[in-house]
Amino acid sequence: MIRTVVVDSDTLTRYGLSMLAGAHPDVEVVGEAGSAAEAPAVIADRRPDVVVIDVELADGSGLPLVRSLRDRYADLGIVVMTSLDTDDVLFRALDHGASAFLVKTAPVVEILSAIRHAAVAATSFTATGLLEALTRRREQEARFALSPRERQVLTLLRDGLSIPDIASTIHISKSTAKTYVARLYDKLGASSRAQALVTALRTGLIDYEAAPGG
Known part of the structure; x- marks a missing residue:
């Protein structure tokens, strides 16, 4: 039973x-x-x-x-x-x-x-x-081809950190942080943080562990 x-x-x-x-x-x-x-x-x-x-x-x-x-x-x-x-x-x-x-x-x-x-x-x-979902995830990851650092920045964006906070957290300059964010927007076809996060959530690049910020 x-x-x-x-x-x-x-x-x-x-x-x-x-x-x-x-x-x-x-x-x-x-x-x-x-x-x-x-x-x-x-x-x-x-x-x-x-x-x-x-x-x-x-x-x-x-x-x-x-x-x-x-x-x-x-x-x-x-x-x-x-x-x-x-x-x-x-x-x-x-x-x-x-x-x-x-x-x-x-x-x-x-x-x-x-x-x-x-x-x-x-x-x-x-x-x-499950197999079909895994296949779609691999295809999406290949399509966006984010580097480990870009994935890290994307997660920090999800957590609501500002560009200066991102720079401080991962020990890079603010200009470098801006470059990473701009590159993410370009790869995700987004013009804002909100658009980037919606795309990333929808495609499984990030999860809902934290509410999208800003």
């Missing part, structure tokens, strides 16, 4: 997953939480084999919860579900320690497969379309 906890702000989704589990004798929903804040206590109390977590919870992103659970419970299966079927969300789930990634419109057999996979291979990531 795969003991499962569902973390989703939508009552109907939690109910639907409970009904789905009830129709299959190897899966049992033993607890529910409607927010990231509620989830840790429920998980500690119910001691599930697998947790199913929505990316978009009422009190914020579910991904920090994924990371904290992975850090605390090395053998816990974690299935991330989302209505946002994009490559960057898939890779964010992977980076945060998920065992499997699903879209909410996935067929029943796929949902059950993800839960069963997570129960036996918590640290082995699976997702429908």
